[in-house]
Amino acid sequence: MTPVQRRRMIWVLLLLLASGLATTLVAFALQRNxxxxxxxxxxxxxxxxxxxRFRLGGMVVKGSFDRPSGxxxxxxxxxxxDAALPVSTDRIxxxxxxxxxxxxxxxxxxxGTFVADEVLAKHDENYVPKEVADKMGDAHRKHDVPVTAPEAR
Structure with missing residues (x-):
């Protein structure tokens, strides 16, 4: 192997090593979030x-909302x-x-209480986010809760 070929081989190996390291770091960063x-x-x-940290999805039980005045x-x-979980939040x-x-x-x-730092709500009375509807499965039918999910695009 000539010195030029050896230098090229070293550069290719260093490039592969750097790209592998960058990919690993990005994967770890995404996994944590x-x-x-x-x-x-x-x-x-x-x-x-x-x-x-995780996301909790479901329906808000009627009559369960409580917020002290002020x-x-x-x-x-x-x-x-099938099950219910209390949620508390100090966010708007x-x-x-x-x-x-x-x-x-x-x-x-x-x-035993889910402490939420962010709460997202539906956009009309018949909408349930697709992933929540999928997770809830047939549970919504047992309790006459209307669930419609958007069509896959």
Whole structure:
């Protein structure tokens, strides 16, 4: 192997090593920021690591919303039709947040209560996010909760 070929081979190996390292670092960074969606049944069954950040999806139970006057602290219960999980948040809730509608909340489980740092709500009375509808499966039919998901694009 000539010196030119050897130098080229070293550059190619260094380039491959650098791209492999960059790919690994990006994969680790993305993995830390992923928040998986779980239903209350899955959370109560223990499918979720108690320390991890995740998204909770389901329907807000009618009559469960409570907010002390003059406070941002809100408490409500989310159900998937089979199980229910209490949720608390000290963030501003979206204007479309209502009892009996679908929500997706991001946060952590703490002492049996899901502490949400972000709550997202549906955009009309018949919409449930597709991933929530898929996770809830037939549970919505058991409790006469209207669920429609958008068509796949």
């Amino acid at each position: 992923i928040a998986y969606l779980y239903t209350p049944s899955e959370v109560l069954r223990g499918d979720v690591d108690a320390q991890s 406070s941002l602290q809100a408490h409500f219960v989310v159900t998937d039709g 809730l979206p204007d479309m947040f209502r009892e009996g509608t679908a929500v997706v909340a991001s946060g952590r489980l703490q002492d």
